[in-house]
Amino acid sequence: MTESPLWPRPHIPRISWLLGLLLSGCVSVYQPLVSLQRPVVLDPELANFEGLKLLVRCHQSDYLDYLDAQRLCGKVRTMFANQGAGVEVDVVRRSGAGSAAVAEEPSSPAAKPDLILELKSRLVHSENSKLLWGICFISFTLVPAITEYTFSQEVAIRDPEGFLLASDELQGRFVRYFGAGTWVVNKTLDWLVRAEPDKLTGSAVNQDFSKDFYGQLSQLAFHARMRSLVLHSFENEVKAAAAPGPASPAPASPPK
Amino acid sequence: MRRALAILSLALAAIPAGALAAVDTAAEARAAQVEALRGEIANQIQLQAYDLLDELVYGWLQQPVFPIDTPVVLADVSAPVGFGSGLQALIETHFTSLIIKNPATHVVLAHCPQCSALVVHSGAKGTVVARGVDEPEALSSAGALSGAKHALFLDFEVEGSSLVLRARVTSLQPALPIVYARTLSSSTSSPALLRGGDRLKSAAEARQEYLDALAGRSVYLIPLHFGLRSYASPPSGSTAQGLIAPLFWLEAGVEAPLTQARAWTGSFTLGATWAPMSHAGWMAQVRVARLLSGTVSSLTLPDLYGFVGASIISLNGSTALAFSENVPSIENIIAADRKTDPHAIFPALQVGLELRVKNRIGVAVFLENLPTMNSPSIGKYLDYSILQFQTFGAEVTFCF
């Protein structure tokens, strides 16, 4: 191979790395595990929680630091507020201290929340191979480095007296591929072959996860609300948003 | 590196042209795939349903519902929501065949077409329209029950990844009391392979047989390799040309798993080669292999192993001359013929792949590096400057 004065050979490795870095990107994929892929019946664009007073409590943990817990609470608040609920948030530090605004017990029954939604996160599994990162670097990111983690979001919804109305554990898995090779192949497939719902690059992973997570939270909260209604013998039924449903016994079908 | 970049650019350029044409065919292929998957799902459910029925009838063999032979009407078989009557018919047929093959259940199926039909019954209380089995007094007065006093209901439902069977037997009295009920789920059932309709076994027995089949694969194996080693021709222009014929080897030894489920294995073999008037030799070889096609070796699918190994090879005879540092001359060959036996001993390092089926038969290909070899009679198949491969080998293995 002859050396060109314009492209001297010793510079090629540095330019390759630069090209690799510029071209490399992350392709993150999201896989719902437990409960997150369950169908959601509720339409989160409707006012499903009109008149409901909700307290959202996010716990700081090893997996979720205080700022992230605050951010999570903020997003959940927005989601429920969009569906007609009045929402307060409380971020609980690892020490157990909550935010000052909700630290004291509300004095009047009218100020008590109807439901208390608690969110606790934990990391179930993580994988990050240093060997792969090394090979990724040596191969100018042609060989992707793979990072994977599985998280669990424990959701518990209680009434003001502390009675557990609904609980669930939402588990999801994220796999992130870092490398020019993987990014180029997936981007090309997204442009040319994959339909819109199947795309993997860009903000697809955030949208998919948000749709699942917020959908399941809304559904769970609705179930808790209905259960609370039944257990309190429909005292607060006027607050529940009216919706057509099989409200009466009509055993028209012959017994089996 | 330029060549690699050029190939990559060409590949990327070719993708748009190919992919556009492939969009339509991809959609068609996807539709065909979905259709095939539906068929596969229907087959799977049918087999799972059969499994559950086998387990139900097995339970009746262990603990019969009735002490004596009792006529029972198969009143209703309901398929999962979303499935049609085809599955119902298959289930009914399989259940009927099970009952016929297992008379010890004391269940005698009675024929009662009116039981599942709608009947109209007028009485003092008014006119009632209901299924026959729900108005047993009406059927009884019509003599349509064929002597049966019990009705069996089988209900199948898909719940996530499980198929659930709910079976109940109702006594055909006015109160319709349920005398027997059982729920079975495919998540706790056993694979279809391990059951036969005329020799039912419990889930625990079936699982034990499965574990025995897994464990029954012996820990130690005796591999018998029939191999061929071919040495690269010297580079063109060399004075020594094509002196080495491929060497046939027969090796035997012992192979043992280094980890559970044969993910890593190690072997030690001794081999011999002989060709009349040409050479005789022996070899001692060790190998370490790693399963590449999964985390455990499979009972039913071929396993792909990658291995590395080292061997010591000793050769006597005129062929051994080719492994010396000097180009063999006529005088050497004549001296060999006069029983001044040339001898060569050298190490070899190998890397290869082996495809093995059920740990009984395998085929392998490998490359060998002869680190101390400086013979002009041997060339290189691959030369990576720090690593060269002078030998290409293939072998067939039988394990006992």
Place this chain on the structure above:
Amino acid sequence: METLLLILLLPMPDYLGRAFDPSPGLWQSKEEARSLECRRMSQAQAHELYPGQVPEPPPRGEFGATDALACSQRILSPSERKARDEALLATLRQSVGELTEQASATYPGELTWQVDAFYPDPVVASKVAVAARTDLAERGRKVSDRVPVLAAGDISVLAHLPAKQAYPLACRRYRAQHLLSEKDAFLGLMILDAREFQLHAGVCLAGEWKWLR
């Protein structure tokens, strides 16, 4: 070139393992990934459930924690049935089991149980009722396959009432019509709103309706 090939081949064992990765990617679409039910579990648990696929953990432990992701194929993909029906049926055994357990514990006496389900889709309603009857019978309770049926006029009135009035009134009508005796208990399973798939339950005994859940 050879060095590049060698570097590309080095992580091959790791990537061959990734070929079994159930997450969406080159080998699997999002829909295919969502049709799997996956759970993380310890290697020991996974070996217990899948002895042919997962090796037993070594008795002295391993360097670095090892767990398994066990996936099973859902029999039907989530879009095959209506969302509410699918959500209800997917957890039918568990939800019905909880309700029958509560009913059985709340009313432990010698009662004959009659069960019915109220759901928009009659086929699904039948599945729920059958599940509840079978579960109650397996708990050793006396269960009848009969279901109290009111006259058409009663049904048309009840259909226009809200749930908190309809079920208690139906219970009183059952007693008035002698459809249920003093020793009969009626377990009703229903959903109260079209936006939920969780089942509620109530028991009618001696003309009195009590909400369980």
